[in-house]
Amino acid sequence: MPSTIINGVEIELDEDGFMIDPDLWNEDVARALAASEGIDELTEDHWKIINYLRDYFKQYHIAPMVRKLCKETGCSLKYIYDLFPSGPAKGACKLAGLPKPTGCV
Amino acid sequence: MPEYKGMVQPVRATPEEMRKIHIEPVPDEQKPQKALEYLDQIRKKFRSFVMAMESCTKCGQCAENCHTYLGTRDPNNIPTNRAELIRKIYKRYFTLEGRWFGKLVGAEDISLDVIEQWYSYFYQCSQCRRCAHVCPFGIDTCEVTFIGRQILHWLGITPKLHASVGAAMEKVGNHTGLPKPGIVDTLEFMSEEIMDEFGVEVEFPVDKPDSDIMYIPSSADFLLNPYTLMGAGMFFTYIGANWTIPSTVTEAGNFGLLFDQYWTQRGNVMRLLNAAQELGVKKIVWGECGHGWRAAKMYIPSLADRPVRWPITHIHDEIADLIRKNELKLDPSKNSKPVTLHDPCNYVRACGLNENMRTIIRAVTTDFREMTPHGADNFCCGGGSAILFDDPEMYQRRILLSKKKAEQVRATGVGKNGDGILCAPCSICKAQLYPMVEEHELGVEVKGLVDLVGKALVWK
Amino acid sequence: MKLLIGQILPYITVTLFTLGILYRLGRWAGARIIHNITLSPWLQNNTQVAVRIGSEAFLFRNLFRFDLALWAGAFLMHFALLNILGGHIVGFGFLGEQFALIPFLGITPELSKEMSDLLGTVFGILLFVALLYLLYRRLALTHVKQVTRLSDNLWLVYLLVLVGVGNIMRLVPAFHIEYELVRDYIVALALFQPVVHMELLNSGFFLTHYLLVQILLIVFPYSKLMHLFGMFAERWIVNRVYHDPAPGLPNVDVAAARAAGIGVPADAAEEGV
Numbered sequence: 001m002p003s004t005i006i007n008g009v010e011i012e013l014d015e016d017g018f019m020i021d022p023d024l025w026n027e028d029v030a031r032a033l034a035a036s037e038g039i040d041e042l043t044e045d046h047w048k049i050i051n052y053l054r055d056y057f058k059q060y061h062i063a064p065m066v067r068k069l070c071k072e073t074g075c076s077l078k079y080i081y082d083l084f085p086s087g088p089a090k091g092a093c094k095l096a097g098l099p100k101p102t103g104c105v
Numbered sequence: 106m107p108e109y110k111g112m113v114q115p116v117r118a119t120p121e122e123m124r125k126i127h128i129e130p131v132p133d134e135q136k137p138q139k140a141l142e143y144l145d146q147i148r149k150k151f152r153s154f155v156m157a158m159e160s161c162t163k164c165g166q167c168a169e170n171c172h173t174y175l176g177t178r179d180p181n182n183i184p185t186n187r188a189e190l191i192r193k194i195y196k197r198y199f200t201l202e203g204r205w206f207g208k209l210v211g212a213e214d215i216s217l218d219v220i221e222q223w224y225s226y227f228y229q230c231s232q233c234r235r236c237a238h239v240c241p242f243g244i245d246t247c248e249v250t251f252i253g254r255q256i257l258h259w260l261g262i263t264p265k266l267h268a269s270v271g272a273a274m275e276k277v278g279n280h281t282g283l284p285k286p287g288i289v290d291t292l293e294f295m296s297e298e299i300m301d302e303f304g305v306e307v308e309f310p311v312d313k314p315d316s317d318i319m320y321i322p323s324s325a326d327f328l329l330n331p332y333t334l335m336g337a338g339m340f341f342t343y344i345g346a347n348w349t350i351p352s353t354v355t356e357a358g359n360f361g362l363l364f365d366q367y368w369t370q371r372g373n374v375m376r377l378l379n380a381a382q383e384l385g386v387k388k389i390v391w392g393e394c395g396h397g398w399r400a401a402k403m404y405i406p407s408l409a410d411r412p413v414r415w416p417i418t419h420i421h422d423e424i425a426d427l428i429r430k431n432e433l434k435l436d437p438s439k440n441s442k443p444v445t446l447h448d449p450c451n452y453v454r455a456c457g458l459n460e461n462m463r464t465i466i467r468a469v470t471t472d473f474r475e476m477t478p479h480g481a482d483n484f485c486c487g488g489g490s491a492i493l494f495d496d497p498e499m500y501q502r503r504i505l506l507s508k509k510k511a512e513q514v515r516a517t518g519v520g521k522n523g524d525g526i527l528c529a530p531c532s533i534c535k536a537q538l539y540p541m542v543e544e545h546e547l548g549v550e551v552k553g554l555v556d557l558v559g560k561a562l563v564w565k
Numbered sequence: 566m567k568l569l570i571g572q573i574l575p576y577i578t579v580t581l582f583t584l585g586i587l588y589r590l591g592r593w594a595g596a597r598i599i600h601n602i603t604l605s606p607w608l609q610n611n612t613q614v615a616v617r618i619g620s621e622a623f624l625f626r627n628l629f630r631f632d633l634a635l636w637a638g639a640f641l642m643h644f645a646l647l648n649i650l651g652g653h654i655v656g657f658g659f660l661g662e663q664f665a666l667i668p669f670l671g672i673t674p675e676l677s678k679e680m681s682d683l684l685g686t687v688f689g690i691l692l693f694v695a696l697l698y699l700l701y702r703r704l705a706l707t708h709v710k711q712v713t714r715l716s717d718n719l720w721l722v723y724l725l726v727l728v729g730v731g732n733i734m735r736l737v738p739a740f741h742i743e744y745e746l747v748r749d750y751i752v753a754l755a756l757f758q759p760v761v762h763m764e765l766l767n768s769g770f771f772l773t774h775y776l777l778v779q780i781l782l783i784v785f786p787y788s789k790l791m792h793l794f795g796m797f798a799e800r801w802i803v804n805r806v807y808h809d810p811a812p813g814l815p816n817v818d819v820a821a822a823r824a825a826g827i828g829v830p831a832d833a834a835e836e837g838v
Contacts, residue, residue, distance in 0.1 A: 060287035103280030104325040104532035152596040160795025168708035180711040211714040243803040345822025387815040426812035432819040457605035
């Protein structure tokens, strides 16, 4: 199992680089995961999306519908792809520490 | 990692993940022996499998009719050769010709390499059954892939994607892991969206007791396919139905069909029947999901552990029926972009939805163009049986597997001006085609069929 | 050799062939049809099933629809084979005079014999050519080559030799064999009488042809040739009658729902939007 050490804490990741334990998430982890996704710097818009995803996940234990994510953050899907090249599910969710989505997605 | 001796393979579930779905992985050194045992057990049970093993003449007709072979040109992706990966073992151990003339008929000893070969090629097959459809004998190679994957599963070899879906099904009753609060929140959001866009009031009742109709949507609709969900809600509201969505089985799919028919598939059937009984419904209506519709329509009768008291139909059956009876007021000009229909394999070759889909699409669009071939002859999207793997190697395969579909869509010309619609009314097709239409630059947007119905409904 | 091939082996062949077929069919019947895996569009009644299975079995419908060249080769081969098998039975049984037995056509026994000869010659050559074409496909077309095992080619070569020897007896006058000789031999064999002395068994070509046929029959039940029966067993699984459950939703009255304006917001309804 791959893992990475951030601020002295070992963070376990799955084969696709998603966090195994979302509770260990913090902003430094997000920055480290961003680097692995080839994102140099997390801008305000990145954080807006990451924080929305985290809040939603905390409440509902699932990622929101992509359409809802766009609407609530005011970012178009295309813009989200600009921010997170792997897309909302596999890019943004990963940085937000959400588990990898399963099923027909 | 997703490669074994030059063969691509999907990322596997870890032993821990396998245990979550009740499988204790078999140690490597025991795998060949166990594989033989399982094979022996299964071959005595399924005639469809025995016939696929014993009556192929190798005429080669299936080759050019398989999108997987057309896309990869890998000889092992010719349907009869894919079946041969098991057949060579079957011949060696269970037939006279293989025991006596092994070399001549291509029989082979079981080994770990062969098992790894199964894992690579049975997860490149879409189980689309186009080979069964074109075979002069009607040999159903899909049955071989089913059984190959079942044996692999018992050995502890299952893709991470399928295993995690199996675990999610058991935990919450759907593939994406949606818990009830998430379901309700998304449906409320859908109501708002419908009001914003169409100006109508639609409610999505969840777990409403004494409903007449239980609607089973695909859980992927909650993440990716908003218009399919909206379309269904608008349709049921429009006709004044007393309907509900069950939170315990918010899933039209059943990945069990695809990798574990013995336990996973059966488990979800029982869940469904429990929900129908608890909610006191009179009829079950299925949402847009290809393999799931086959699993429901064709397998529930033989998998159920009790009499099934509820008729089960597909939402397309019901919409088409009302269109034929002229009970829906539809404005096709609401969908005036050029549109073509991708036939989900399970709909047209396993579930007879061919005509109903066309009845609907002709009634709700103005510029419908058939692709060639279409209907039961149509090709798979390349994602069939949920081979929607996204690690780099397998993702490249998916592009190859969708090459034929891309050619077909291009030939219709619907995407020429970049504003075409590719109607693909199945969650796997949608998940496969969303990225693939970009990879192949087809100039089309992927939509469900219920999506188009929702837009065309005339309310007043 | 005459004793072995002409007198002893035939009884062994018939026994092994029959038992072998029964064994194989029993083996198929032992496994069951568990789930309904019928292919759609559905067949609606048993007549349609019979027509579908019949057209696949006797006209090779799917080959015709998806690969015309293969259809031509396979259909010619099997059609010629069927006629030759039939020709062997009626030809020897009626000494070539079978067509004279058809009433009202006025065919003389002599004409019938000539017709019999002609048909035998034509189908013999056709069968040989069609087999050659099927072998050519296996050697020349990439995708067929990729599915071919050694045994597939050997079967074709075997049949070519078998048919070739048969054609020599038909086409080369010196090796020609009269119908009577074969009929008398078969009758004697069926009556369990000694046949070793019979003139027929002096022909080397006949003995070869006959031996090849017997080996083929012995191996038949354990080989791919069983697709003759497999065809029907497989189709019986995928081509069945299926009736969709009736559509129609409980307690749904669309007209009433629309008249009540369900879904249309109250203010919009008043304004008549």
